[in-house]
Amino acid sequence: MNRKILSIILASILLLTLAACGGKSSDQPAAGGASSQPAAGGSESFHVVYAAVTTSLAPLVIAIADEFEQMCKRNGWTYDIYDGEGNPTLQTEQIASIISDGEADLVILFPVVSEIGVQYVKDLTAAGMDAKTPAAVIENGTTSRQRQVTGTLDNLPERAKTMGIKAPAVIVVGQVAALGLEKNLNRRLRLTLEGRRVIVPRVARKNPGNGGRLAVILRSRGAEVTEIPVSRTEAIKDTPLPPLNGYEWIAFTSAAGVEKFFERLKTDCRDVRETGNAKIAAVGPTTRDALRIYGLRVDLIPDIYSGTALGEALCSVAEGRLLLLRAEKGAPEVPQLLKGKGLSFDEVPIYRTVPVEIDTGKLEGADAVAFTCASSVRNFAMLRPGVRVKAACIGEQTTKAANEAGYETYKAKNATLEDLADAVERMFENECS
DSSP, X not given: OOHHHHHHHHHHHHHHHHHTSOOOOOSSOOTTSEEOOOOTTXXXXXXXXXXXXXXXGHHHHHHTHHHHHHHHHHHTOEEEEEOSSSSOOOOHHHHHHHHHTTOOSEEEEEEEOSTTTTHHHHHHHHTTXXXXXXXXXXXXXXXXXXXXXXXXXXXXXXXXXXXXXXXXXXXXXXXXXXXXXXXXXXXXXXXXXTTOEEEEEEEEXXXXXXXXXXXXXXXXXXXXXXXXXXXXXXXXXXXXXXXXXXXXXXXXXXXXXXXXXXXXXXXXXXOGGGGTTOEEEESSHHHHHHHHHTTOOOSBOOSSOSHHHHHHHHHHHOOSOEEEEEETTOOSHHHHHHHXXXXXXXXXXXXXXXEOOOOGGGGTTOSEEEESSHHHHHHHHHHSXXXXXXXXXXXXHHHHHHHHTTOEEEEXXXXXXXXXXXXXXXXXXXXXX
């Protein structure tokens, strides 16, 4: 297991559990381990034991002993480390004695390396510890796949076996397992997408745009999100960019279009002053934010972030000539609406999306895929032909592309990222009912 991951899991579990309960100082470290005295300035005093339970596990304990020690010192906790390197590995009899005598607030038996790892808990009882001592085992700690089982020494092994707890996991023994552990470590289980793995395909850009914002929303609901660039943008250089000073409105249908527009101005030795007094329209907040980076304030953004809504909004307010900057194979709604309204406009494709190779291993075990545009659907389908997925889609064109790819589709009620996350949740409603 990766050293950094081990450090994060251990540190986070300690912080969560120790913050949940009151502690006491221990002036006498357990025999046989490297120990510390209380550090000045700690708001709560805890004594923590961090131990390998067999000699074979010692290398794993040694791997992150430094991080453990530093964390304890920062928080003013006293501690003992039994790593089997220079100090004897802590045996079950010693662990039982430490907890029974009240010398430690928390003992981490690290780690559970197999389904039978909780056998160590039974060994503590056999060594004389009270069978009703609180204990817990935490699997995949601090991740969206986190699971935990709490109980006492006499029933935890059977409970963990029933739940199918596997490595990576840690065992926590002592009163701390009863004083807030359940509340704090189960806080994520209330989230609607807890334990779900969602793929977010996106266009590879300097700014991840909708993909990045969507990932944040999904993670806030408990999902484990993997963002995968399935395409990149490529400037279209053979289409002339007309003089900009003759337009009353300039409309952008994507953040990628904004980036390619300014790249084109630079390539042509032109700059933003050409826009003059033209008003600026953007399809959504991501496109608006991209324009702000270049110093342009947006005058119009539709309430629903879709091409259709942008076209309707332009039809209601636009006068004079309009420049529409978009992808080579963009959705047809905007120009169709502008034509239907009789508006004078020029449509200029300034970029195209092309597929990129992806690590297909990242797609394994996914529960859902969330698409923010039709081009991502087409590129994803091209890279993974014949694979059927559950697809959450942000709009009509995206849903249409997903249906054509043979996906099981869930359309967002409105073309917003929040509603797209809602569509992901709907996929699993029947499973939860």
